[in-house]
Amino acid sequence: MIKAEQKPMDEMLRYLNHYNRILLSGCGACVTVCHAGGEKEVELLASALRMARKKTGKPLEVLEATPARQCEPEFATELSETVEKVEAILSVACGVGVQTLARHFPKTPVFPGVNTTFLGETVTHGIWEERCQACGNCILERTGGICPIARCAKQLFNGPCGGSSKGKCEIKKEVDCAWQLIYDRLNGLGQLNRMEEIIPARRWGVESRDSGPRRIVREDLKV
Amino acid sequence: MKAGSNLEKILSKGLFAVTGELGPPKGNEVSVIKRKADLLRGYVDAVNVTDNQTAIVRMSSIAASSLLLQMEIEPVMQMTTRDRNRIAIQSDLLGATALGIKNMLCLTGDHHTFGNQVDSKNVHDLDSIQLIDCVRTMRDKGTLLGGEEKIEGEIKLFIGAAENPFGDPFEFRAIRLAKKASAGVDFIQTQCIYDMNRFKEWMKMVRDLGLHEKVHILAGVTPLKSGGMARYMAKNVSGIIIPDEIIDRIVKAKKPAEEGIKLCVEQIQELREIEGVHGVHIMAIEWEQMTSQITEMAGLLPRPKTE
Amino acid sequence: MVNFEPKIVAFCCDQSGYPAADMAGGLELKLPRNVEIVRVPCAGRIETLYLLKALERGADGVLIFACYEENCQFLRGNLRAKGRLSYAHRLLEKIGLEKERIEICHLATNCGPKLAETLHRKSEELKKLGPNPCKI
Numbered sequence: 184m185i186k187a188e189q190k191p192m193d194e195m196l197r198y199l200n201h202y203n204r205i206l207l208s209g210c211g212a213c214v215t216v217c218h219a220g221g222e223k224e225v226e227l228l229a230s231a232l233r234m235a236r237k238k239t240g241k242p243l244e245v246l247e248a249t250p251a252r253q254c255e256p257e258f259a260t261e262l263s264e265t266v267e268k269v270e271a272i273l274s275v276a277c278g279v280g281v282q283t284l285a286r287h288f289p290k291t292p293v294f295p296g297v298n299t300t301f302l303g304e305t306v307t308h309g310i311w312e313e314r315c316q317a318c319g320n321c322i323l324e325r326t327g328g329i330c331p332i333a334r335c336a337k338q339l340f341n342g343p344c345g346g347s348s349k350g351k352c353e354i355k356k357e358v359d360c361a362w363q364l365i366y367d368r369l370n371g372l373g374q375l376n377r378m379e380e381i382i383p384a385r386r387w388g389v390e391s392r393d394s395g396p397r398r399i400v401r402e403d404l405k406v
Numbered sequence: 407m408k409a410g411s412n413l414e415k416i417l418s419k420g421l422f423a424v425t426g427e428l429g430p431p432k433g434n435e436v437s438v439i440k441r442k443a444d445l446l447r448g449y450v451d452a453v454n455v456t457d458n459q460t461a462i463v464r465m466s467s468i469a470a471s472s473l474l475l476q477m478e479i480e481p482v483m484q485m486t487t488r489d490r491n492r493i494a495i496q497s498d499l500l501g502a503t504a505l506g507i508k509n510m511l512c513l514t515g516d517h518h519t520f521g522n523q524v525d526s527k528n529v530h531d532l533d534s535i536q537l538i539d540c541v542r543t544m545r546d547k548g549t550l551l552g553g554e555e556k557i558e559g560e561i562k563l564f565i566g567a568a569e570n571p572f573g574d575p576f577e578f579r580a581i582r583l584a585k586k587a588s589a590g591v592d593f594i595q596t597q598c599i600y601d602m603n604r605f606k607e608w609m610k611m612v613r614d615l616g617l618h619e620k621v622h623i624l625a626g627v628t629p630l631k632s633g634g635m636a637r638y639m640a641k642n643v644s645g646i647i648i649p650d651e652i653i654d655r656i657v658k659a660k661k662p663a664e665e666g667i668k669l670c671v672e673q674i675q676e677l678r679e680i681e682g683v684h685g686v687h688i689m690a691i692e693w694e695q696m697t698s699q700i701t702e703m704a705g706l707l708p709r710p711k712t713e
Numbered sequence: 714m715v716n717f718e719p720k721i722v723a724f725c726c727d728q729s730g731y732p733a734a735d736m737a738g739g740l741e742l743k744l745p746r747n748v749e750i751v752r753v754p755c756a757g758r759i760e761t762l763y764l765l766k767a768l769e770r771g772a773d774g775v776l777i778f779a780c781y782e783e784n785c786q787f788l789r790g791n792l793r794a795k796g797r798l799s800y801a802h803r804l805l806e807k808i809g810l811e812k813e814r815i816e817i818c819h820l821a822t823n824c825g826p827k828l829a830e831t832l833h834r835k836s837e838e839l840k841k842l843g844p845n846p847c848k849i
Contacts, residue, residue, distance in 0.1 A: 230762065
C-alpha cells in the first residue's frame with residue numbers, strides 16, 4: 184500500500200497558525216496500515232495539537248473525522264457538513280487524499296499532515312519497505328517476483344553492478360542487493376537462464392510518468 | 407576496424423596492450439590535465455578519462471578527452487548512465503566522435519550518494535548493458551537507439567566496458583560479461599586485481615564460455631602506496647578484495663611505496679601469462695608519475711607505434 | 714502557587730500496581746489528595762493516546778505503575794508501555810510540556826509503600842513544575 188510518515192509537528196503548527204477551527208481528517212486505508220493517519224493517529228494528533236496551541240494562548244478547535252478512503256468522491260463528500268464549520272483542513276491521508284479534498288472543497292485550504300513516501304510492503308509490524316515504483320510496465324515475471332526498479336538503487340535492468348558485495352548494495356549495508364535477491368530467487372525456481380536474457384531499454388516516455396501525469400479511462404465502467 | 411584507434415590496432419595485432427587512467431580536475435584548470443598527460447605519454451597506448459568518478463563533480467570526460475587529443479594522447483572516454491538520459495548520451499557521442507574520440511567505456515557509475523551533490527536526481531535512463539547496445543546500434547546500424555532515426559555521418563567507436571571479477575554473485579560474473587559481449591562490447595577492463603586466485607578462477611569461467619575470443623580483456627592493477635591505503639581499500643571500497651598476505655606484505659615492508667610498485671610489477675608479469683588476458687589497465691590513482699616506472703620494470707616498454 | 718494540589722492520574726496494572734494500591738490502602742498509608750487510579754489489566758493496554766488525553770482533560774501528571782521488566786504476565790506488556798511512554802515524551806517535547814509530567818514506575822504486588830512514596834514524590838515535583846498549562 185501507500186506508505187507515509189507524519190510531518191514534524193512544528194511544520195503542521197506553522198500551516199495552522201492563522202486558523203482557530205480546523206478539521207483533522209484521517210483515512211481508513213493505507214495510512215491506517217502504516218500508523219500515520221488512521222483513526223487512532225487522528226485522535227492522538229488532535230490532542231497534541233490542541234495542547235500545543237493552548238500553551239501559546241491561541242486555542243485551536245480540532246474536529247476529527249476518518250473517512251474510509253479519503254481519495255474517493257463519495258467518502259470525501261460525506262465530510263461536507265463538517266467542512267462548512269471549519270476554516271481549514273489538515274489531512275493526514277496520503278497526497279492523493281489531500282488533493283481529493285482540495286478538489287471537492289475548493290474554498291477551504293487543505294494542508295498535508297504527512298509526507299507520502301513510497302509504495303511498500305509490511306515486512307513485519309512496524310517495518311515497511313519500498314517495493315513498487317508504479318512504472319507502468321510490470322516485469323516481475325522475469326525477475327522472480329522482485330522488482331529491480333523499486334529495489335535496485337541504480338534501477339538496473341541487467342544487474343548486478345560491480346558494487347554488489349555479499350548480497351548487499353554498495354550504498355549501505357542495510358540495503359540488500361536487489362539483483363542478488365533476484366539471482367537467488369531465480370536459482371531457487373530453476374530459472375537461472377533468465378539472467379542471461381538482456382532486458383532492453385525501458386520506454387519511460389510511453390509507459391511511465393515521464394510523458395506527463397497518467398490517466399486510466401474505462402469506458403465499460405463509466406456510469 | 408571498428409574505429410581504427412591506436413588501442414584497437416594494438417589489440418587486433420595480438421600485442422599486449424597497456425592503458426592508463428586520468429581523473430579530470432574538480433575545476434577547469436587545463437594545466438592539471440597537461441601535467442598528468444605528460445606523466446603518461448609514451449608509457450601507455452591510451453588513457454581512460456573518468457566520468458564524475460564517485461559522483462564527484464569534475465570536468466566532463468568529453469571535454470577532458472578532447473583536450474587530451476590536443477595533447478596528442480589517445481583517450482578512452484568513460485561514460486556513466488547515472489547522470490544522463492539517452493538524449494544527452496547520444497548527443498554526447500555525436501559530439502565526441504566529431505571531436506575525434508575513438509574509444510569509450512560504458513559504465514553504470516558509482517551511486518550518486520557517494521559524491522558531492524547528493525540531492526541530485528538519479529537518472530539511470532539506461533544501464534551499462536543497454537548503453538553498450540545503444541552505442542553498437544549507432545555504430546553498426548547508423549541509427550539512434552530504437553533503430554528508427556538515421557544519424558548523419560558515421561559513429562566509429564571502439565566500445566569498452568568494465569567488469570568486476572570480485573563482485574557478487576561470483577558465479578554470475580562471467581555470464582554478465584557474456585551479456586555485455588552479446589550487447590556488442592569490444593573490450594573490457596577489470597576492477598583492480600589483488601586476489602590472483604579468484605581472478606584466475608574467473609578467467610577460467612570466461613574461457614569456458616569462449617568469451618576470451620570475443621572480447622579483449624585488460625586486467626586492472628593499482629599500485630598500493632601504503633599499508634593504510636591497502637587497509638582502507640579492502641574495508642571501504644565495495645567490490646575490491648585484498649588478501650591479508652598482500653596487506654601484510656605492504657604493512658611490514660621497510661619502504662611500503664617501493665614494495666607496492668614491486669608487487670604491481672609482479673602482478674603484471676603474472677597476468678601476462680594468463681590465457682585470454684590481452685593487456686593491462688594501470689590505475690595509478692593520484693600516483694600517475696609511477697606509470698613510467700611500472701611499465702619499465704614490467705618490460706612493457708617501448709610501446710608499439712601504429713599507423 | 715498556594716493550595717495547588719496536582720491532579721495525578723495513575724494507571725495501575727492488575728498484576729502489580731493495583732494490588733500495591735490496595736495494600737497501601739490496607740496499611741492506611743496516606744496518598745496525595747488529587748490522585749485518580751485507573752485500573753488496567755496490563756500496562757500493555759495503555760495506549761499513547763490515554764497518556765495525552767489524561768493531560769488534555771486536566772491531569773497535571775500521569776504515572777504508570779507496571780511490573781518489573783522480566784515479570785510481565787503477558788510477556789511484553791510493560792515493555793510496550795515503555796515504548797509508548799517514549800513516544801509520548803517526544804510528543805510532549807513538541808507540545809512544550811515537561812517530560813517529567815509522565816513517568817513509569819516498576820513494582821510488584823507487595824510494594825504498597827513504594828507506590829505511596831512515588832505518588833508523593835511526583836506530587837512534589839508537579840507542585841514545582843506548576844499546573845499543566847495545556848489542559849483544555
